Amino acid sequence: MRRFLGSLRDGAGFDILLVGAAMVFLIAMAGLPLIYNVLMSFQQVDMFTLGSLIRPWAGFQNYIDVVREPAFWLVAKNTFIFVFFSMGGQFVIGFALALFFAQNFPGASTIRGLFLVSWVMPGLVVGAIWSWILAGDFGVLNTILKNFGVISSNIFWKSDPAFSIWAVVIANIWLGLAFNMLLLSVGLAAIPRDLYEAAELDGANAFQRFWTITLPMMRSTIGAVLSLGLIGTLQQFDLFPAITEGGPANTSTVAQFWSWQMSFKLYDFAKGATISVMMLILVLIASIIYVRSTRHEVRG
Amino acid sequence: MTRPYIQWLLVAVALGLAAVYLFPLYWMYITSFKSGSEIFANPPTFWPREIDLSIYPNVWTRRTMHVFLWNSTLIAAGVTAITVIFGTGCAYVLARYRSVWVDIGLFSVLMLQVLPASVMVTPLFVAFSQLGLLSFPRSAVVLAAAAKAMPFFVVLVRATFMTVPRELEEAALVDGNSRVGAFFSIVLPLARNGILVCAILTFMSSFGEYIYSKSIIQDPALQPASVGLSGFLGPNSTDWNSIMAYSAIYVTPILAVFVLLQRRIVSGLTSGALK
Numbered sequence: 257m258r259r260f261l262g263s264l265r266d267g268a269g270f271d272i273l274l275v276g277a278a279m280v281f282l283i284a285m286a287g288l289p290l291i292y293n294v295l296m297s298f299q300q301v302d303m304f305t306l307g308s309l310i311r312p313w314a315g316f317q318n319y320i321d322v323v324r325e326p327a328f329w330l331v332a333k334n335t336f337i338f339v340f341f342s343m344g345g346q347f348v349i350g351f352a353l354a355l356f357f358a359q360n361f362p363g364a365s366t367i368r369g370l371f372l373v374s375w376v377m378p379g380l381v382v383g384a385i386w387s388w389i390l391a392g393d394f395g396v397l398n399t400i401l402k403n404f405g406v407i408s409s410n411i412f413w414k415s416d417p418a419f420s421i422w423a424v425v426i427a428n429i430w431l432g433l434a435f436n437m438l439l440l441s442v443g444l445a446a447i448p449r450d451l452y453e454a455a456e457l458d459g460a461n462a463f464q465r466f467w468t469i470t471l472p473m474m475r476s477t478i479g480a481v482l483s484l485g486l487i488g489t490l491q492q493f494d495l496f497p498a499i500t501e502g503g504p505a506n507t508s509t510v511a512q513f514w515s516w517q518m519s520f521k522l523y524d525f526a527k528g529a530t531i532s533v534m535m536l537i538l539v540l541i542a543s544i545i546y547v548r549s550t551r552h553e554v555r556g
Numbered sequence: 557m558t559r560p561y562i563q564w565l566l567v568a569v570a571l572g573l574a575a576v577y578l579f580p581l582y583w584m585y586i587t588s589f590k591s592g593s594e595i596f597a598n599p600p601t602f603w604p605r606e607i608d609l610s611i612y613p614n615v616w617t618r619r620t621m622h623v624f625l626w627n628s629t630l631i632a633a634g635v636t637a638i639t640v641i642f643g644t645g646c647a648y649v650l651a652r653y654r655s656v657w658v659d660i661g662l663f664s665v666l667m668l669q670v671l672p673a674s675v676m677v678t679p680l681f682v683a684f685s686q687l688g689l690l691s692f693p694r695s696a697v698v699l700a701a702a703a704k705a706m707p708f709f710v711v712l713v714r715a716t717f718m719t720v721p722r723e724l725e726e727a728a729l730v731d732g733n734s735r736v737g738a739f740f741s742i743v744l745p746l747a748r749n750g751i752l753v754c755a756i757l758t759f760m761s762s763f764g765e766y767i768y769s770k771s772i773i774q775d776p777a778l779q780p781a782s783v784g785l786s787g788f789l790g791p792n793s794t795d796w797n798s799i800m801a802y803s804a805i806y807v808t809p810i811l812a813v814f815v816l817l818q819r820r821i822v823s824g825l826t827s828g829a830l831k
Contacts, residue, residue: 267735270735270736270739271649271652271653273645274645274646274648274649275645275646275649275661277645277646277652278642278643278645278646278706278710279646279661279664281638281642281702281706282665282668282703282706285699285700285703286668286671286676286703286704287668287700288683289676289679289680289683290671290676290679292679292682292683293675293676293678293679296678296679300649301682306682306685306686308686309686325784326781331655332565336682343685353573356569356570356573358568361563361566361567361570362563362567363567363570364566364570364821365572366818367567367570367571368822369818369819369822370574370577370578370818371574371678372814372818372821372822373578373811373814373815375812375815376575376757376760376761376811376821377764377807377810378763378764378765378782378806378807378810379764379766380764380766380782380785380786380789380805381584381764381782381785381806382580382688383789384785384789384799384800384803385580385581385583385584385800385803386580387791387793388583388584388587388788388796388800389580389583391796394596394598394600395594396583396600399599399600401586403599414791415791430577430580433577438822452787460649472747473763487670490672491672491673491674493672493673493674493766493767494764494766494782496766497766497770497786497789497790498786498789499791500791501790501791503791504568504791506817512672512674512675513674515674515675515678516674516677516678516767516771519677519681519771520677520681520771521729525678525682526723528678529678529679529683532674532675532678532679535672535675536671537671539671539672539675543667543670543672546666547663547666554785
């Protein structure tokens with residue numbers, strides 16, 4: 257017993273205690289719910305069996321039911337649009353800004369830091385602001401676009417089925433842009449300057465330097481940013497209740513919002529869990545890419 | 557190097573880009589300063605004709621914001637406390653050793669971070685209802701949100717601990733300190749600033765926590781400000797100047813802290829974010 261206490265105070269027991277406490281907490285609050293989620297997706301869950309662990313076994317019935325939902329393919333398409341274009345927009349604009357702020361001018365890092373403001377704001381507030389900017393009749397975005405002659409009549413971003421998902425995509429690009437830019441800036445700063453000088457002496461133009469030095473040197477950073485982008489986009493939830501609530505007629509519902517609606521609006525916890533498990537597979541793929549792309553980095 | 561006027565041109569472009577990017581924030585404040593009729597002016601005015609601040613006290617009392625903000629503060633404080641207490645030790649150990657086990661530990665911590673909250677909320681809700689935790693909804697939200705916030709904290713704080721020289725801790729051990737003593741009197745004080753920045757980040761992000769609170773807390777007297785905002789926000793809202801005033805009251809403290817600590821936050825993020 258004394259040896260045990262001694263090791264806690266002055267030995268490997270101390271390390272194990274520190275890691276163990278965090279791990280036990282994480283496993284209890286994240287690991288077990290995850291397994292429970294998979295279990296529920298194979299069970300019949302309703303208001304009567306909500307309180308019990310052992311419920312009637314449903315096999316793959318929940319999965320079949322979810323796929324047969326009339327909204328399933330629409331939601332799948334929306335999720336794809338949301339993920340692909342949010343990531344694309346965040347990455348391309350973020351990369352352009354990172355390249356711009358990598359130029360050497362006074363105040364570059366301070367002004368760049370201002371962009372991170374979006375990152376600390378509550379998602380729901382960002383959603384509220386964009387909901388107002390995108391409003392159909394009095395929204396400021398329509399006015400700006402009309403003044404520049406891009407559109408001739410107001411776009412009803414939130415209530416037009418053709419635009420509702422894009423309204424959320426625009427807001428999400430704004431929200432995630434700063435983080436992308438920051439990570440890409442870190443990657444850019446790590447490229448040795450003399451590579452560019454050597455290329456310039458050899459007569460490479462700016463485009464060639466970007467294509468043959470910047471992109472290859474940034475490969476692991478880009479992999480990490482894209483997979484973090486995929487994970488982050490699939491986590492994005494707050495913008496949906498704030499801007500469109502998934503409407504009109506599910507045209508802006510994505511998987512994570514649909515899953516939540518199933519559980520907490522329709523109280524169909526089994527279907528909510530089933531959709532979650534389907535999403536989980538996507539997230540797992542992204543994580544594997546992320547781990548592979550950071551594996552070669554030097555730790556320290 | 558480059559000629560000076562190009563430098564100033566770059567600064568001007570940078571400021572222009574920042575202005576475009578921060579326009580939504582400007583629009584939030586400006587809308588909240590406008591009167592109820594001016595917000596529906598067509599075309600919209602980019603500077604209010606007359607500044608009308610009466611909406612602020614109005615929203616504050618009508619929406620019982622002191623209750624909501626107090627709950628937000630409580631939840632964020634709880635999340636931060638749990639995250640710092642459990643996460644700091646974990647990050648310290650993960651930074652101290654290099655072995656396969658550390659890689660496995662780090663990987664599993666990361667894996668637990670990638671799960672969307674909207675995925676976790678269904679099993680957590682059902683499990684909490686079975687355990688009877690739903691009668692203490694704020695504590696339930698704190699537990700759930702802390703598990704969500706901790707992996708990010710561990711990864712960032714681990715990077716901070718990596719910068720503390722091993723030799724200092726070893727010197728303390730040679731001088732007769734126990735591991736516990738060396739940890740509390742040498743390593744922790746040296747990593748204090750990094751931990752503080754990460755704790756503030758955790759506090760700010762859980763101050764805006766929405767999905768767990770919305771799903772778990774039913775009683776309006778216990779809900780945080782995000783749920784309070786969602787109560788009068790939707791695709792058909794028209795009450796825009798109160799919504800913007802509410803948002804402004806909600807985010808101004810966060811923004812103030814961010815602007816004050818901007819340098820530290822950015823450097824904390826850049827050192828740990830990619831590792």
